[in-house]
Amino acid sequence: MTDTSHIYALALGSNRPLSARRTPARLLAEAAALIGAEVRLIAVSPIFTTPPLGPSARFFANAALLVESALPPPAMLAWLQAIEVQLGRRRHRRWGARSMDIDITLWSGGAWRSRTLVVPHSAFRVRAFVLDPLVAIVPDWRDPVTGLTVRHLRARLQKARANG
Numbered sequence: 001m002t003d004t005s006h007i008y009a010l011a012l013g014s015n016r017p018l019s020a021r022r023t024p025a026r027l028l029a030e031a032a033a034l035i036g037a038e039v040r041l042i043a044v045s046p047i048f049t050t051p052p053l054g055p056s057a058r059f060f061a062n063a064a065l066l067v068e069s070a071l072p073p074p075a076m077l078a079w080l081q082a083i084e085v086q087l088g089r090r091r092h093r094r095w096g097a098r099s100m101d102i103d104i105t106l107w108s109g110g111a112w113r114s115r116t117l118v119v120p121h122s123a124f125r126v127r128a129f130v131l132d133p134l135v136a137i138v139p140d141w142r143d144p145v146t147g148l149t150v151r152h153l154r155a156r157l158q159k160a161r162a163n164g
Contacts (some may be wrong), residue, residue, distance in 0.1 A: 075095035
């Protein structure tokens with residue numbers, strides 16, 4: 001890794017097929033291929049099938065990627081949003097069905113905050129569909145806000161759900 005490279009943990013999700021062959025799981029594979037064609041793909045999690053959050057009725061396919069790139073967070077966000085559009089993303093309704101959603105969950109630079117981007121992702125600590133794939137590829141990565149590892153955050157979430 002050079003001085004200008006960054007490591008990003010990305011969360012991917014899809015619950016709207018684009019065709020019979022382009023299922024949510026297939027769209028995640030397409031996204032990983034598009035991302036891997038431009039940046040160094042370090043790790044890819046298994047795909048997890050998860051229930052929807054919000055009004056959508058369709059189950060999601062979720063995964064996580066670990067990538068290396070020279071892009072700073074705002075440029076990475078813009079590039080990932082272009083990939084979302086390329087894979088059929090339409091921004092209509094919050095938490096609605098989507099063919100592709102790619103979030104920057106964590107990055108090697110710690111915390112980042114701007115008008116358009118917050119890293120770590122503000123809700124990743126309470127979302128099993130983000131934490132489960134992350135644990136598969138970066139269990140010991142520490143949340144720069146809490147200092148807890150991804151594995152610890154998932155264990156806390158599982159305990160809270162078991163007691164809730």
